[in-house]
Amino acid sequence: MSGFDLVIIGAGPGGYTAAIRAAQLGLKTALVDDNPVLGGTCLRVGCIPSKALLESSYVFELARAGLATHGISAGEVKLDLAKMHERKDEVVERLTGGVASLMKKNGVQVFEGRGRLISTSRVEIGNGNGKSEIEAKNVLLATGSLPFELPGLPFDERRIVSSTGALSLGEVPGRLLVVGGGAIGLELGQVWQRLGAEVTVVEMLAQIAPFADKLAARMLQKALDGRGVRFKLKSKVERAEVSEKGVSVRLAGTEGESEELTCDKVLVSVGRKPNHAGLGLERVGIELDEKGRVQVDERLQTSQPGVYAIGDLVHGPMLAHKAEEEGAAVAAGLAGKQIVVNYDIIPAVVYTHPELAMVGKTEQQCKGEGLAFRSGRFYFAANGRAQASADTEGLVKVLAAEEDDRLLGVHIVGPCASELIAEAVMVMRKGGSSADIADTVHAHPTLSEALREAALAVDKRAIHA
Numbered sequence: 108m109s110g111f112d113l114v115i116i117g118a119g120p121g122g123y124t125a126a127i128r129a130a131q132l133g134l135k136t137a138l139v140d141d142n143p144v145l146g147g148t149c150l151r152v153g154c155i156p157s158k159a160l161l162e163s164s165y166v167f168e169l170a171r172a173g174l175a176t177h178g179i180s181a182g183e184v185k186l187d188l189a190k191m192h193e194r195k196d197e198v199v200e201r202l203t204g205g206v207a208s209l210m211k212k213n214g215v216q217v218f219e220g221r222g223r224l225i226s227t228s229r230v231e232i233g234n235g236n237g238k239s240e241i242e243a244k245n246v247l248l249a250t251g252s253l254p255f256e257l258p259g260l261p262f263d264e265r266r267i268v269s270s271t272g273a274l275s276l277g278e279v280p281g282r283l284l285v286v287g288g289g290a291i292g293l294e295l296g297q298v299w300q301r302l303g304a305e306v307t308v309v310e311m312l313a314q315i316a317p318f319a320d321k322l323a324a325r326m327l328q329k330a331l332d333g334r335g336v337r338f339k340l341k342s343k344v345e346r347a348e349v350s351e352k353g354v355s356v357r358l359a360g361t362e363g364e365s366e367e368l369t370c371d372k373v374l375v376s377v378g379r380k381p382n383h384a385g386l387g388l389e390r391v392g393i394e395l396d397e398k399g400r401v402q403v404d405e406r407l408q409t410s411q412p413g414v415y416a417i418g419d420l421v422h423g424p425m426l427a428h429k430a431e432e433e434g435a436a437v438a439a440g441l442a443g444k445q446i447v448v449n450y451d452i453i454p455a456v457v458y459t460h461p462e463l464a465m466v467g468k469t470e471q472q473c474k475g476e477g478l479a480f481r482s483g484r485f486y487f488a489a490n491g492r493a494q495a496s497a498d499t500e501g502l503v504k505v506l507a508a509e510e511d512d513r514l515l516g517v518h519i520v521g522p523c524a525s526e527l528i529a530e531a532v533m534v535m536r537k538g539g540s541s542a543d544i545a546d547t548v549h550a551h552p553t554l555s556e557a558l559r560e561a562a563l564a565v566d567k568r569a570i571h572a
């Protein structure tokens with residue numbers, strides 16, 4: 108079959124966004140995925156099911172232990188885990204079905220099967236019915252990533268689980284060891300802790316959420332610890348033995364100490380690796396970078412003209428909205444519009460409670476780069492809306508350039524941090540300053556006033572601090 112302007116391999120947020128945008132721009136577009144359910148990791152086994160479980164487990168915890176604060180008493184609160192999973196699956200089904208409808212609506216031709224490059228303009232599609240080939244002027248690789256396995260801790264999805272296994276445990280484990288204190292480990296750790304597991308997070312580095320500002324990471328750790336999640340920092344798993352009864356794990360600290368732990372399940376969430384095995388990259392001469400990611404230029408073109416790559420497959424944070432932005436940029440580029448992805452202002456969020464959200468540079472990065480900055484902080488404990496909601500943990504920290512007040516970074520730990528960060532991203536996108544936030548009227552009483560107060564604090568003008 109011939110005649111496509113663009114063939115996309117991979118229907119995750121990067122691939123399907125590129126498909127919609129390309130179709131909107133008049134390009135004849137095909138989308139190939141080896142899974143009959145469109146939406147990729149994010150919709151099937153990532154962002155969406157994890158957020159569904161986070162919300163359900165939050166409601167469970169609130170009903171179990173948070174109502175008395177509001178003067179409400181309820182009867183016995185019971186967990187129906189099967190029903191909770193059912194709701195999560197329904198959410199996934201609705202959204203993935205939505206992606207399929209969007210493909211139809213936009214006239215994107217969907218092919219189910221494994222895609223492989225035959226040349227820079229031919230893609231082989233293999234499925235149960237055999238093999239076929241399609242041809243296009245351009246090819247976009249968007250095959251995402253897979254969870255890293257640790258040596259000595261191979262996934263069996265029974266005792267040693269990946270994030271995918273941890274999203275569908277049939278019962279609440281008594282003791283869950285989470286290896287890796289990044290966003291995925293913290294979120295899934297909090298889900299199972301709220302549902303009744305004893306959760307310990309092991310992190311090799313000296314802070315959880317290693318990408319975050321040190322103060323924000325410390326506050327988040329304290330908040331999670333206060334809710335019962337235990338942490339072992341500067342530690343790594345040295346050895347693990349799986350038996351019928353559980354898993355015995357030997358932890359080694361970076362200062363030479365060691366410890367034995369037993370648990371029922373281990374969630375290994377130590378990062379993800381680009382997924383390009385069997386894609387035919389060597390065959391067509393597509394180069395990888397030093398980290399095994401597909402190498403691309405600023406237009407997201409690989410080392411082969413006409414072949415592009417985006418999302419978890421290439422450099423940058425492994426985040427759905429980054430993949431989407433890149434997908435839209437490639438489509439626009441093919442239609443003759445120049446769009447450059449600004450990697451400096453991609454927000455990152457940990458959707459625990461409290462949430463952690465950030466954009467731009469951390470204080471440590473500013474110092475490392477020798478950037479002179481001023482900083483302002485405001486604690487949610489002094490915010491009227493947070494008090495009214497009985498949700499007062501956390502703070503907002505704003506970093507602005509000493510020279511011209513340009514916003515360098517914003518770090519939020521607290522309620523609705525994932526929503527609040529959008530204002531900071533917008534200001535940074537426009538090259539704005541802390542004064543742009545400080546001098547903007549924010550509705551009262553709102554959590555967003557905490558961001559304004561932190562911006563005012565940069566100039567020592569905070570009112571409620």
Ligand SMILES: Cc1cc2nc3c(=O)[nH]c(=O)nc-3n(C[C@H](O)[C@H](O)[C@H](O)COP(=O)(O)OP(=O)(O)OC[C@H]3O[C@@H](n4cnc5c(N)ncnc54)[C@H](O)[C@@H]3O)c2cc1C
Pocket residue numbers: 116117118119120121122139140141142146147148149150152153154155157220221222223249250251252270271291382385386417418419420425426427428429430458
């Ligand atoms: C538990 C978890 C929670 C997460 N939470 C968040 C979050 O809250 N926010 C956020 O921004 N990010 C989150 N992420 C990360 C996010 O899911 C990824 O960054 C995002 O899905 C990457 O999008 P992508 O389009 O690059 O690839 P993917 O979404 O991985 O999609 C790739 C698609 O390609 C298909 N494919 C692979 N190889 C082939 C082939 N040869 N032929 C055909 N099809 C193929 C795959 O089946 C898949 O459908 C989370 C990830 C996990 C695991």
